[in-house]
Amino acid sequence: MSIAEPSTFGGEHPLLDLLSDFIIELRRAGLPVSLTENLDAMEAVTHIPIEDREAFKYALGATLVKNHAHWKAFEVVFEVYFSLRGPEYEVIREGDDALSGEDGEIGAGDGQQPQGGGGGMQSLTPEQLAEMLFKALMNGDAAMLAALARQAVTRFAGMEPGRPVGGTYYLYRTLRNLDLDDLLDQLMEASREEAPEDLTPLEERLERDEFSDRIEQLKREIEAEIRRRLVADRGIDAMAKTLRKPLPEDVDFMHASREELANLRKAIYPLTRKLAARLARKRRHGRKGALDFRSTMRHSLSYGGVPAELKFRYPRPSKPEIMVVADISGSVAAFARFTLHLVYAISNQFSKVRSFVFIDGLDEVTRFFDGVEDIGEAVHRVNTEADVVWVDGHSDYGHAFGVFWERFNRDVGPKTTVLVLGDARNNYHASQSWILKEVQHKARKVYWLNPEPRAYWDTGDSIVGEYGIHCDGVFEVRNLRQLERFVEKLV
Amino acid sequence: MSHRFEDVASVRTKLADAKYLADEGIAGIVYLADRLGKPVIVEGPAGTGKTELAKCVATITGARLIRLQCYEGLDESKALYEWNYKKQLLRIQTEGDSNWSEIEDDLFSEEFLLTRPLLEAIRAEDPVVLLVDEVDRLEIETEALLLEILSEYQVSIPELGTVVATQIPMVFLTSNATRELSEALKRRCLYLYIDYPDLERERQIVESKVEGINENLADQVARIVRSIRQLDLKKHPSVSETIDWARTLVLLGIDKVDAQTATETASILLKYRTDIEKVVKEFADNPDELTPDGV
Numbered sequence: 197m198s199i200a201e202p203s204t205f206g207g208e209h210p211l212l213d214l215l216s217d218f219i220i221e222l223r224r225a226g227l228p229v230s231l232t233e234n235l236d237a238m239e240a241v242t243h244i245p246i247e248d249r250e251a252f253k254y255a256l257g258a259t260l261v262k263n264h265a266h267w268k269a270f271e272v273v274f275e276v277y278f279s280l281r282g283p284e285y286e287v288i289r290e291g292d293d294a295l296s297g298e299d300g301e302i303g304a305g306d307g308q309q310p311q312g313g314g315g316g317m318q319s320l321t322p323e324q325l326a327e328m329l330f331k332a333l334m335n336g337d338a339a340m341l342a343a344l345a346r347q348a349v350t351r352f353a354g355m356e357p358g359r360p361v362g363g364t365y366y367l368y369r370t371l372r373n374l375d376l377d378d379l380l381d382q383l384m385e386a387s388r389e390e391a392p393e394d395l396t397p398l399e400e401r402l403e404r405d406e407f408s409d410r411i412e413q414l415k416r417e418i419e420a421e422i423r424r425r426l427v428a429d430r431g432i433d434a435m436a437k438t439l440r441k442p443l444p445e446d447v448d449f450m451h452a453s454r455e456e457l458a459n460l461r462k463a464i465y466p467l468t469r470k471l472a473a474r475l476a477r478k479r480r481h482g483r484k485g486a487l488d489f490r491s492t493m494r495h496s497l498s499y500g501g502v503p504a505e506l507k508f509r510y511p512r513p514s515k516p517e518i519m520v521v522a523d524i525s526g527s528v529a530a531f532a533r534f535t536l537h538l539v540y541a542i543s544n545q546f547s548k549v550r551s552f553v554f555i556d557g558l559d560e561v562t563r564f565f566d567g568v569e570d571i572g573e574a575v576h577r578v579n580t581e582a583d584v585v586w587v588d589g590h591s592d593y594g595h596a597f598g599v600f601w602e603r604f605n606r607d608v609g610p611k612t613t614v615l616v617l618g619d620a621r622n623n624y625h626a627s628q629s630w631i632l633k634e635v636q637h638k639a640r641k642v643y644w645l646n647p648e649p650r651a652y653w654d655t656g657d658s659i660v661g662e663y664g665i666h667c668d669g670v671f672e673v674r675n676l677r678q679l680e681r682f683v684e685k686l687v
Numbered sequence: 688m689s690h691r692f693e694d695v696a697s698v699r700t701k702l703a704d705a706k707y708l709a710d711e712g713i714a715g716i717v718y719l720a721d722r723l724g725k726p727v728i729v730e731g732p733a734g735t736g737k738t739e740l741a742k743c744v745a746t747i748t749g750a751r752l753i754r755l756q757c758y759e760g761l762d763e764s765k766a767l768y769e770w771n772y773k774k775q776l777l778r779i780q781t782e783g784d785s786n787w788s789e790i791e792d793d794l795f796s797e798e799f800l801l802t803r804p805l806l807e808a809i810r811a812e813d814p815v816v817l818l819v820d821e822v823d824r825l826e827i828e829t830e831a832l833l834l835e836i837l838s839e840y841q842v843s844i845p846e847l848g849t850v851v852a853t854q855i856p857m858v859f860l861t862s863n864a865t866r867e868l869s870e871a872l873k874r875r876c877l878y879l880y881i882d883y884p885d886l887e888r889e890r891q892i893v894e895s896k897v898e899g900i901n902e903n904l905a906d907q908v909a910r911i912v913r914s915i916r917q918l919d920l921k922k923h924p925s926v927s928e929t930i931d932w933a934r935t936l937v938l939l940g941i942d943k944v945d946a947q948t949a950t951e952t953a954s955i956l957l958k959y960r961t962d963i964e965k966v967v968k969e970f971a972d973n974p975d976e977l978t979p980d981g982v
Contacts, residue, residue: 232874236723243722244695244715251695254712255719262873264730264864264880398946398970402907405914409886470866500776572919 211246212238218277219260221436225273226443227266233259249278265444265463275420276427276436325351329374333383333410341410345417348374355425366422376411383407445677449531449647457530460676461572464534467680468541485509515547516640516686517611521600523618524579525555525591531647531673532617533575538683539615540565540574547611552604553578554596557586560604591621593663594628601631605638612639613686616667619648620660627659632666644670645682691721691748691857706895707736707743708888716879717744726837726858728822728873731881733863734925740881741818741859748857750814755804757824766832767842768806771799795846805833806842809852816857822872823862830869833860838875884926886913892926897933907944908933915956915966924956932956946970 215238222229236259244255253274261270325347332340349355352373353366387403427435442448444463447456491507499505520539522532536551543549543565550562559582564574586595608614614635636642644667646653646660654661664670673679692698699714709717717740720727729737745752755766763769775794802810808817819833836842840852860876862868884892890909894900908929916923924932932955941948950967957963 228870230870230874236725236877239723240719243719248695250711251715254715257712258716258719258727258877258879262728262876262878263867267880396945398911398944398949401970402910402914405917406886406910409913470864499772 211241214277215241217432218256218273221273221277222260222270224436225269225440226446227261227269229260233262236260246278252278269441269443272441273436275423276432322351329414330379330382330386333379333407333414334386336406336410338413341414342417345414346421349418349421349425353422355422355429366426367419370418370422371415376415380404380407380411442675445680446675448674449534450527450674452530460534463676464537464541467676468538471538471680471683472542472545515545516613517548517609518546518550519604519608519612519614519639520549520551521558521596521614521616522551522553523555523591523593523596524553524582524584525589527621528617528619528647529579531645533579534676535615535617535645535673535679536578537572537575538679542683550607551578552600553582553584554593554599555584555586555589556592556595557584558596558599558603559583590623591618592625593618593620593622593659594626597628597631601634605634608635608638610638610640614639614642615686616642616644616663617647618644619646619658620644620653620663621657622659624657627662629659629662629666632663636666636668641668643667643682643686645673645679646670647674648672649674692718694718701747702743705743705746707739708884708892708895709740710884710888713740713879713881716877720857720877723877724855726860726876727879728860728862728868728876729879729881730862730864732883732923732925734927735881735883736926737859737861737881738818738820741816741861744857744859745816745818748814748816750816750857751811752816752818753804753808753811753856754818754820756820757822759824759826761825761829763832765803766805766829767803768844769801769803770795770846771801775799797847800844800847805836806850808856808858809836809840809842809850811856812853814854814856816859819858819860821863822860823865823868827869830872834871834875837872883916883923886910889913889926889929893930893933896930897937900933900937901942904936904942904944905933908936911944911949911970912956914970918965918969920957920962920965921959922957922962928956 216234219229219234219237237256240255240259241252244251246252253271256274257267257270261267325344328340329344329348331337332344348370349366352370354369355366384400384404384407387407388400391399423435444456444459447460449460452460486509488507488509492503492505495505495507496503518539520536522536524532532553539546539549539551549565550560551565552558552560561578561582564577564581586592586599616632632642644660644663648658648660650672652658660670671678671682673682692701695711695715695718698718699709702709702714702717716727719725729740731737742752744750778794778799779790804817808815822830822833825832837858840855841849843849860872883889886909889912890905893905893908894902897905912924912929912932932952935952935955936944936948939948939952949970953963953966957966
């Protein structure tokens, strides 16, 4: 296998070595890369020179990443492994720092430190720098922004070799010094002055979006720059490890950060669409039913009266009726939100969906979802408007079940499937598990979904085991992947 | 085997000549598909030019486009080949009582074979581009139909033997991601995700696709669409909807969009009532005066 310009790199096949390390890291990050894909990637890079970094990235992406949700993770790993390669990162542009080692032999432990590059920008006063930044943003000058991002990192991040601080710390320091929020207002002010006449609100809105976009661009540049320097400082492996993040479908509901939650919310819509399509399909093509005599005879006419093609009636299994009973106390609220969202998004798969939420009191919230197009909005209302506190706002499953039994036990019938969502941490209140037993008696099925890792069950005040004996199944549902699997099984 | 493209840049310029503005990723992957002789799965939101890409590649390589539209319930006889029963029946009847073994040989010959798109693409002597459209509509089981073709470029017909492609056609499979495609299929293909274009590219697309549009309007259109896409909507405007909108504006003789025109023509960009309401609320000068019903 010939490699594009192997001479650029010392050693026999350093690119292939690097590539196989790269792929190992992708697998560690959770991306499913098969052997064939690995080989494809190796072949692909022979056709695209590594100098063309964008094309090189897409070539690797096309062969290794077959799911768009994984693209972000891929990009991060790619940057860590190849960030110091490619010409634009090796040449010293006006005032930039020379970053890379001579042959791109990074990660050997002695990666060169960013030296404060001499050139023009270093001698600027902070005011002049701010001025230049302002102009670059105003004109949307991408190359200038990139250069300024580097300069800003050199100046403000205060990066020291070997210091065990994460990239976010440096990012925070840099951004604090740049004061970008203020900058946006200044930019708007300037463009208002520049305009020949007054800006209409629409124009103003468009301008603002444009500037925000450019500022985002600047932030990304700064982030990338910090990452590059950290890689140079600590070496590829260490960086790859610190940057490893769970894929969206593996993010734990209970420990998701704000950003991860936002990503989860974005991921849930396509997920429900997929799920709905798959479920509808499954329902129709589940199994074949009895012979459809009429249709068979009709089709036999095209074979001269020979019933060569048998036609069957497809059975239409009845749709289950769902009752969701969800704990929405702090620790498990995110989980309840996502499950409610998912269940309502595919509610046409069920003949009826009713939902109840509780902390220590219980309230029916079906009304919030009636005739609402925007499920996210309804879920939000559930969290703010439902009347779920009875005494002190700490989970009390026993009492909540008591209320459920008292008010709604007549509605539980042989067609009903009851889903209980919660971690069963009862704060040492009475369990009242007899209610669950009665419910199981009346209902078709009772399932319990627990967002805690299985290892924590029945520790401390968790009594999921006691409730579990009265359920037809208790499932650990910590992330979207598990949730999806469960819902599919449910229908 | 000779290749269709010399380098990535040439793919890009040729596509641009066919009025398809490719970005780095698209051009790179088309080039790679040619070099590696592999099919490409094209995924992305609706209306971003997935099908169009295949058509344009066919145009620029001077190849015939063979299209297989997938739908639920598509089977072998619609996708690969089918024996022409009726003709076979007639053949048996006309022969009357002549030698059976002779007829039998005759019945399963090329004469009675109806080729369907996949087999047609394999047997083609002239250059072809095979487009398998909306492959996610197939059931998982039917997907397996494609595997032999995509990895070996051959079709096995029990009665005739194996038909091997004389030349490797370029193959594009498009998907709207309504379901996850099977691992087996993904493994055999390159993967290309076409997202909404960035501002600059969208502006260029509008300029090249809409006749008689001036630069200013195109820029404005692209900007407004970008701002709309940043909102939290049920369905974001696609590129084709952007183009439709720009065409409408040109037809209406508008050369500068203001809030009034934008909200009045929003129904071309957006297809859900709640979405339109949201956008009108965001962009109108005075949201109280405008109602989305005036659209």
